[in-house]
Amino acid sequence: MSLEERVAQVKANIAAAAREVGRDPSEITLVAATKVQSSDTIRQAIAAGITVCGENRVQEMTAHLDDDAYAGAALHFIGHLQTNKVKQVVGRVDLIESVGSEHLLDAIEAQAAKLDLVQDILLEINIGAEASKSGISPAELPALARKAAACPHVRLRGLMAIPPVAEGPDGNRPFFAKMRQLFVDISREMSDNGIIIDCLSMGMSGDYQDAVREGATLVRVGTALFGPRPPIHKV
Numbered sequence: 001m002s003l004e005e006r007v008a009q010v011k012a013n014i015a016a017a018a019r020e021v022g023r024d025p026s027e028i029t030l031v032a033a034t035k036v037q038s039s040d041t042i043r044q045a046i047a048a049g050i051t052v053c054g055e056n057r058v059q060e061m062t063a064h065l066d067d068d069a070y071a072g073a074a075l076h077f078i079g080h081l082q083t084n085k086v087k088q089v090v091g092r093v094d095l096i097e098s099v100g101s102e103h104l105l106d107a108i109e110a111q112a113a114k115l116d117l118v119q120d121i122l123l124e125i126n127i128g129a130e131a132s133k134s135g136i137s138p139a140e141l142p143a144l145a146r147k148a149a150a151c152p153h154v155r156l157r158g159l160m161a162i163p164p165v166a167e168g169p170d171g172n173r174p175f176f177a178k179m180r181q182l183f184v185d186i187s188r189e190m191s192d193n194g195i196i197i198d199c200l201s202m203g204m205s206g207d208y209q210d211a212v213r214e215g216a217t218l219v220r221v222g223t224a225l226f227g228p229r230p231p232i233h234k235v
C-alpha cells in the first residue's frame with residue numbers, strides 16, 4: 001500500500017469507529033507521528049491529506065522546521081520535553097501535548113511570556129501509573145489544570161495519555177474510558193471559568209479505533225501510516 005492509501009485507510013477506520021458510537025467523524029483529527037521520517041516523507045504525508053504532524057524529538061523537529069517540511073500542516077509536540085529544550089519548542093508548535101509536570105508548565109509559561117505569546121498545551125496523564133512514563137497522576141490533575149488556567153501565556157486545551165502496552169482482551173479501552181471521565185470532569189470544571197477544553201489525545205497505531213470509541217479527539221498514529229520504524233534514525 002502507498003502512503004496515500006494508508007492515510008485514506010486510517011481515516012476510514014477512524015470514521016467507522018466514530019460512527020459505531022454515534023460520533024461525527026469530523027470531531028477527530030489524525031495526527032501523524034512523524035518521528036524518524038525524512039522531510040520528504042513528511043511532505044508526502046501532507047500531500048496525502050495529513051493535516052497535523054506530531055514530533056517527539058526536539059532535534060529532529062528543528063531540522064524539519066529548517067527544511068520547511070511541515071508546510072501546509074499544523075505541528076504538535078508529543079514527546080517528552082526537557083525544560084532545557086523549551087526554548088526550541090514554545091512558539092514553534094501549535095500545541096504541546098505532553099506537559100506532564102508543574103516544572104515544565106512553569107518553564108513553558110516563562111518562555112511564552114518572554115516571547116509575548118500564548119502557547120496551547122495539553123496536560124499529560126500517566127493513566128497506567130507507570131514508573132517509566134512521564135505525566136501527572138489523575139489525583140494531581142485538578143490542581144495543575146487550575147494552575148495552567150491561571151497562566152496568562154498558556155492556554156489549556158485538554159488532556160493526553162500514553163497508556164501501558166495492552167494486555168487484557170479489552171486492550172486499552174479501560175484506560176481510554178478513565179481518560180474520558182477525567183476529560184469530562186475537567187471540561188466541566190474549566191467551563192465554569194470560561195475555559196474550553198476540547199482536546200483528548202489518545203490512541204496509537206494498535207488501538208486508535210478503541211480510543212475513538214472512547215472519545216478521543218486526537219489520535220497519534222505512526223506505524224500504521226509509515227510502516228515499522230527503522231532502528232537507526234536519520235533526518
Ligand SMILES: *Cc1c(COP(=O)(O)O)cnc(C)c1O
Nearest residue numbers: 033056078204205220221222223
Ligand atoms: C511514536 C508515537 C506515537 C505513534 O506510535 P505508533 O505505535 O507508531 O502509531 C504516538 N504517540 C507518541 C507520543 C509517540 O511517540
